[in-house]
Each structure stands twice: as structure tokens, then as C-alpha cells.
Amino acid sequence: MNISKIAIRNITRQKKRSFLLGGAIAFGVFIIITIGSFTSGMTETLKTNFTSIMGGHIYILGTETLDSGRVVQVIGDTADLGKAISTIDDLVEEYHIRSQVGMGEIIFGSKSTTLQISGVDWNKEEMLLKTLTVTGGSLENIDNPGMLIIPELIADKIGVMAGETVLVRMDTVTGQKNVGEFTVAAITKDQDNFSFISMAYTEMGYLNGLIGLGPNEYQYLNLHLNNIEDMDIASERLAAELKKTSPVDLGKDDSDDEKEDQRHGFMFGGFAPGAVEEPWEGTKFSITTLNDIMEPVLQLVNILNIVSLSLFIILMLITMVGLINTFRMVLIERTKEIGTMRAIGMHRGSVRSIFLLEALFLSLFGAFGGIILSGVTTIAAGLIRFTSDSPLGLFLNNGKLQFITSPSGILKVVILLSIMTLAAVYMPARKAARMKVVDALRAQY
Amino acid sequence: MTVISLKDVHKKYPLGKTEVHAVKGVSFDIESGDFISIAGPSGSGKSTILNMIGCIDTPTEGIVTINETNTIDLKDKEITNLRHEVLGFIFQNFNLIPVLNVFENIEFPMLLGKNPLPRLERETWIFGLMDEVGLGDWKTHKPNELSGGQRQRVAIARALVTKPQIVLADEPTANLDSETGASIIQLMKKMNKEYGTTFIFSTHDQSIVEIADHVIQLKDGKIIENKRS
Ligand SMILES: Nc1ncnc2c1ncn2[C@@H]1O[C@H](COP(=O)(O)OP(=O)(O)O)[C@@H](O)[C@H]1O
Numbered sequence: 001m002n003i004s005k006i007a008i009r010n011i012t013r014q015k016k017r018s019f020l021l022g023g024a025i026a027f028g029v030f031i032i033i034t035i036g037s038f039t040s041g042m043t044e045t046l047k048t049n050f051t052s053i054m055g056g057h058i059y060i061l062g063t064e065t066l067d068s069g070r071v072v073q074v075i076g077d078t079a080d081l082g083k084a085i086s087t088i089d090d091l092v093e094e095y096h097i098r099s100q101v102g103m104g105e106i107i108f109g110s111k112s113t114t115l116q117i118s119g120v121d122w123n124k125e126e127m128l129l130k131t132l133t134v135t136g137g138s139l140e141n142i143d144n145p146g147m148l149i150i151p152e153l154i155a156d157k158i159g160v161m162a163g164e165t166v167l168v169r170m171d172t173v174t175g176q177k178n179v180g181e182f183t184v185a186a187i188t189k190d191q192d193n194f195s196f197i198s199m200a201y202t203e204m205g206y207l208n209g210l211i212g213l214g215p216n217e218y219q220y221l222n223l224h225l226n227n228i229e230d231m232d233i234a235s236e237r238l239a240a241e242l243k244k245t246s247p248v249d250l251g252k253d254d255s256d257d258e259k260e261d262q263r264h265g266f267m268f269g270g271f272a273p274g275a276v277e278e279p280w281e282g283t284k285f286s287i288t289t290l291n292d293i294m295e296p297v298l299q300l301v302n303i304l305n306i307v308s309l310s311l312f313i314i315l316m317l318i319t320m321v322g323l324i325n326t327f328r329m330v331l332i333e334r335t336k337e338i339g340t341m342r343a344i345g346m347h348r349g350s351v352r353s354i355f356l357l358e359a360l361f362l363s364l365f366g367a368f369g370g371i372i373l374s375g376v377t378t379i380a381a382g383l384i385r386f387t388s389d390s391p392l393g394l395f396l397n398n399g400k401l402q403f404i405t406s407p408s409g410i411l412k413v414v415i416l417l418s419i420m421t422l423a424a425v426y427m428p429a430r431k432a433a434r435m436k437v438v439d440a441l442r443a444q445y
Numbered sequence: 446m447t448v449i450s451l452k453d454v455h456k457k458y459p460l461g462k463t464e465v466h467a468v469k470g471v472s473f474d475i476e477s478g479d480f481i482s483i484a485g486p487s488g489s490g491k492s493t494i495l496n497m498i499g500c501i502d503t504p505t506e507g508i509v510t511i512n513e514t515n516t517i518d519l520k521d522k523e524i525t526n527l528r529h530e531v532l533g534f535i536f537q538n539f540n541l542i543p544v545l546n547v548f549e550n551i552e553f554p555m556l557l558g559k560n561p562l563p564r565l566e567r568e569t570w571i572f573g574l575m576d577e578v579g580l581g582d583w584k585t586h587k588p589n590e591l592s593g594g595q596r597q598r599v600a601i602a603r604a605l606v607t608k609p610q611i612v613l614a615d616e617p618t619a620n621l622d623s624e625t626g627a628s629i630i631q632l633m634k635k636m637n638k639e640y641g642t643t644f645i646f647s648t649h650d651q652s653i654v655e656i657a658d659h660v661i662q663l664k665d666g667k668i669i670e671n672k673r674s
Pocket residue numbers: 458459460465466467485486487488489490491492493494
């Protein structure tokens with residue numbers, strides 16, 4: 001107790017020196033914690049955004065080969081899939097079946113813009129309905145064929161109001177051009193997360209007719225799990241089950257470029273029909289998970305984290321050199337004092353402890369400053385609202401950047417810093433403890 | 446009762462290629478409760494002898510015993526404990542801990558021990574000591590806010606706080622004017638009478654030697670007079 005009191009007071013003896021060292025440590029801690037908070041916030045945001053736009057965590061896409069040899073996106077034989085899915089029923093919260101128009105063009109009068117349309121089965125889309133905030137029209141008759149829900153951004157661009165009729169130009173699954181007529185049932189607030197991708201929704205049966213699918217066919221089946229942690233287990237179990245009856249591609253063990261392209265195309269709705277591949281019987285399923293999609297992001301996040309950790313370690317190494325020099329100086333400045341304390345009956349270990357504690361407290365004060373600074377910065381940056389068409393769109397949560405600061409991350413930084421500090425000061429501390437009392441007392445200072 | 450005994454003690458300091466023979470075969474005994482002065486001109490070996498008695502330096506030859514223990518055989522831990530339990534130190538330059546206030550400086554040695562007194566008893570004892578050395582009103586002052594005489598009074602209280610058998614004071618008045626110096630010696634004498642603590646102080650000032658019960662006169666590392674009244 002007495003020793004820590006002396007250690008803490010010693011820090012205040014050379015205020016400027018302590019302030020500079022503490023400041024350097026604070027800066028390093030600030031950098032690493034802020035970057036860490038940003039990357040984990042970004043990862044979380046991306047996961048949420050992808051889950052929302054994709055309608056779940058596991059995405060099953062069906063492809064079939066037509067007699068002509070052309071490959072189309074469709075899940076025709078739903079019986080096998082249904083059976084396979086029923087085996088992971090316990091893990092799934094909601095099933096969403098969807099058809100999709102990747103690059104459509106919505107036309108109203110003389111104005112037009114591009115959009116994506118998801119054909120959905122409104123009876124199975126409770127989650128989606130919850131996220132839609134109506135600003136015009138209503139969701140009452142959306143079950144009716146040809147009723148379209150569009151985001152505000154699109155409505156504003158082409159100047160359409162609820163109840164008015166629009167035309168949509170699109171490609172069928174076989175790559176032909178087609179045009180459909182829709183009635184704008186509702187205009188919804190730009191979806192919180194994904195305003196930059198303009199997703200419109202319509203009843204699936206009508207859309208299927210326009211893109212050349214049967215009324216009971218669909219292209220994707222997306223599973224929203226009860227627990228996001230089950231993603232890999234669920235997809236593995238599902239794949240194993242499906243493999244019994246049908247060919248299956250797994251998102252993760254796709255390594256050749258062509259399939260890579262296909263997956264990315266799938267992600268953004270731009271599937272290229274007619275890819276050269278051996279024809280197969282029935283429906284081939286490809287199973288992709290949120291984790292697969294997140295993989296490049298996670299890799300990027302990893303790199304960022306490694307870079308910031310390296311930066312932190314380099315900054316701290318430089319600081320530690322300063323710390324070592326400071327404590328060498330301290331050793332000289334306080335030789336007589338150490339001699340006095342030893343003469344009075346202080347043991348070597350306590351002299352060493354004073355040095356080590358003094359350095360440790362200095363580092364911890366610095367770290368505390370860095371943590372506070374990082375907290376203030378991330379809170380302030382998290383308050384900034386970006387416009388909905390900001391290039392940061394994908395990284396925004398309700399138009400804001402999200403920061404997640406984990407206590408365990410802070411703890412790791414503090415522990416690493418403490419170890420470095422103790423290692424740096426160990427030699428001067430040992431030297432202080434080993435001084436001969438009589439020599440120390442004879443010293444000038 | 447003999448508390449300290451030096452038998453044919455020599456101390457040589459290496460100095461370049463030669464050596465300085467600072468203490469040349471010194472022997473004497475010190476009785477418990479005495480007020481002893483080690484006197485002699487500068488360079489006569491006073492500090493060297495006090496350091497050896499204080500177990501912060503070791504003789505090159507000869508034996509130093511404290512309470513019949515040969516101090517040369519002790520390990521650093523045991524020596525530190527001995528210094529803490531049996532000895533008190535007063536220095537020429539006061540040597541207070543700058544970051545601690547008056548009360549804390551005096552308390553400091555008590556907290557170094559394994560079983561310090563409970564807080565209340567400790568405070569009562571320290572406040573009593575502070576009153577006795579005349580610093581009752583200076584509890585929270587830092588050393589750099591005190592005069593030299595006051596600092597040495599703090600040092601006296603600090604040396605006595607653990608109730609040591611022996612207090613060693615190496616030229617405690619050398620940095621004080623003669624009047625203040627005399628009052629410091631008087632204070633030490635008072636404490637010697639009150640607590641029965643053995644005081645050994647060194648001085649090159651012959652005028653304050655008289656107050657001692659036992660005077661050891663040194664010259665060139667040898668005793669030229671050893672007189673116990
Ligand atoms: N550490 C040392 N190294 C070399 N010589 C020393 C050392 N300490 C003391 N001496 C020498 O020993 C002699 C006695 O010194 P000291 O005990 O300090 O005398 P005093 O305290 O009586 O002035 C002096 O000649 C001094 O120069």
C-alpha cells in the first residue's frame with residue numbers, strides 16, 4: 001500500500017515527462033482500440049445488412065439445365081429440398097422463398113431508373129414486413145398480383161405515387177427481354193440498412209410469370225436461423241442431406257474462378273445464364289452462407305487488425321525505449337533516496353516494486369486516457385449521419401457508422417501494454433534494487 | 446549491557462591502483478542507553494565506522510557485532526531486517542522522502558515491517574512523537590516546505606518511530622547553523638533519556654562533543670581517545 005502510494009506520487013514528480021510518456025501510450029491505445037471498434041462495428045453492420053437484404057443467413061439457389069443446354073436459375077423439384085430442410089427445422093426461425101429480378105428498369109412516364117425486385121411469398125415474410133415503413137399507400141393489398149412496393153428513393157426519382165401504374169423492363173431466366181405492368185401499392189421509407197441498393201418487392205406468382213418461372217417455382221430459399229452461430233452446422237447438415245438426392249455446390253469449397261464469379265453474381269443479382277458446365281439432371285443446389293459472403297470482409301478486417309496491432313506494437317516499442325531511458329534517469333535522480341529507504345529497512349524487492357509499479361501506473365493512466373479518448377471519438381463519429389447515397393452505404397447502420405468496443409479487446413491491449421512496460425522497466429528496477437546501500441547514500445542525489 | 450562491539454576493524458577502499466586505509470584497527474564497545482559521540486576531523490573515518498555499525502558497509506578486516514550477532518555473516522534480507530528492527534538512521538542531509546509529507550515520512554519505517562501497528566495506535570504514537578520533536582502543526586507539510594532544523598526533527602522522529610535500540614546519526618548538525626545544531630543535539634539527548642535509546646552521533650565540531658556520555662576521538666582512522674564518563 002505504502003509502496004503503491006510512493007509509486008503513484010513519484011509519477012507526479014516530473015509532470016512534463018510523465019505527461020509525454022503517458023500521452024504516447026494514450027495515443028497508441030487510442031489508435032488500436034478505435035480501429036478495433038471500427039472494424040468489429042463494421043463487421044457487425046455488414047452482417048446485419050447482408051442478413052436483411054438477403055433475407056436470412058443461409059441461401060439456397062437452384063439451377064437447372066434445360067433441354068437446350070441452357071442453365072437457368074430455378075428450384076423446380078421442391079420436394080427433395082423440403083425434405084432436406086425439414087431435418088434442420090429446429091435451427092430455423094423463418095423460411096423465405098424468393099424469385100428475383102437483378103437488374104430491372106422501372107419506367108414511369110418519361111422517367112426511369114434501375115431497381116431490383118424480389119418476388120416474395122407474403123405469407124412467409126413476417127420479418128421483412130416488420131422492417132418496411134410505409135410512407136405512401138398501404139400494405140393491405142400487396143398479396144394481389146402486380147402490386148409493387150418500392151423504396152422512397154425510387155419513387156422520388158421517377159416521380160410516382162402510390163396507386164399509379166409503372167412498367168418494369170426485365171430479363172427472363174432464359175435471358176429474353178420482357179416488360180411487365182405493376183401498380184405501386186406502397187412506398188416505403190428507404191430501408192434502414194440498404195438504401196443504396198433499391199430493392200422493390202412484389203408477390204411472387206406474378207413476377208414468376210414475367211420472368212418465365214412456373215407459379216410454384218422459385219429461385220432462392222433463404223433460411224433465417226434462430227441463432228446465427230448455427231450457420232455452419234446448419235448448412236453442413238443441410239448439404240449432407242441434400243446430397244443424398246441432388247447435386248450440391250457449397251459456397252465455401254468453391255475454389256475455381258468461374259464458380260467464384262457465379263457466387264458474386266448471385267450476391268448482387270447478376271447471374272450469368274448459360275455458363276459452360278456439364279449438364280445435370282433435376283435441380284442443382286448451391287448453398288451459400290452469410291459467413292461465405294462475409295469471408296472477404298473478415299479477411300480485410302483481419303488485415304486491418306493485424307496492421308493496427310503492428311502499429312500499436314511499434315508505437316509502444318518506441319515508447320518503451322523512452323520509458324527505459326526515463327527510468328535510467330530516475331535511477332540516477334533518486335539514488336540517494338533509494339539508499340535512504342534501504343537503510344531504513346526497505347527490502348530490495350520493494351525497491352524493485354516501486355520502480356515497476358511506477359511504470360505500470362504510468363502506462364495504465366496512459367491507457368485509461370487512450371480508452372476515454374477512443375470512447376469519445378467513436379461516440380462522436382457514431383453520431384454523424386451520412387446521406388443515404390453515401391459511398392459508405394454498405395458500412396452504415398441507420399445511416400451511421402457503428403463502433404463496437406469489446407471489453408475483452410481492451411483487456412488484451414491493457415495486458416499487452418502492461419507486459420511490455422514491466423519488461424522495459426525490469427532492468428532499471430533490478431539495478432535500483434541491487435545498489436549497494438552505502439554507495440547509494442553517498443551519491444549526489 | 447554491550448550492544449555494539451568492534452574488534453580490530455579495518456576498512457580499506459580501493460582507489461585506482463592503490464587503496465585508502467580509512468580505518469586502521471579500531472576496537473571499542475558501546476553500552477546500551479549511552480549517548481555517544483564519535484569525534485574527529487574530516488577524513489578521520491567517522492562515516493566509515495558509522496556505516497559499518499549501521500550494516501550498510503562491511504569491514505575489510507575485523508568483527509562488528511550487534512547484540513552479540515556478527516553482522517558479517519548475515520544475508521541481505523537479515524541485514525535489512527536488522528536495520529529495520531534494531532537501528533534508526535539520521536543523516537547529514539536529512540534524506541527525507543520528498544513525495545511524502547511530514548506524517549508519512551515519520552510513518553514510513555513502520556509500514557516497512559511485517560506487522561505494522563493498527564492505524565489508530567500508529568497515529569497516536571506518531572502524533573506524540575511529532576509533538577515531542579516540536580512539529581505538531583506540520584503534519585501535512587512536504588519536506589521542501591520545512592527549514593533544515595525542522596527537517597532534521599522529522600528525521601529524528603522517523604529514526605525513533607520503530608523504537609529502535611540504537612540510533613546512528615552521521616554529522617546530524619553539519620548542515621545546520623550552530624544554534625539549530627545545538628538544539629538538535631539537545632533533542633536527541635532528550636529522546637535518549639526518555640526512551641533509553643542508544644544514540645551514536647559523529648561530529649567534527651568539538652563544541653558539541655561535551656554533551657556525550659562517551660566520546661571516541663578519531664584521527665587518521667585510529668582512536669586517539671575513548672572516554673566514558
Ligand atoms: N568510497 C570511498 N572510496 C574511496 N575512499 C573513501 C571512500 N569513502 C571514504 N573514503 C576515504 O576514507 C577516509 C575516511 O573517510 P570518512 O569515513 O568519510 O571520514 P569522515 O566521515 O570522518 O570525514 C577518507 O580519506 C576518505 O577519502
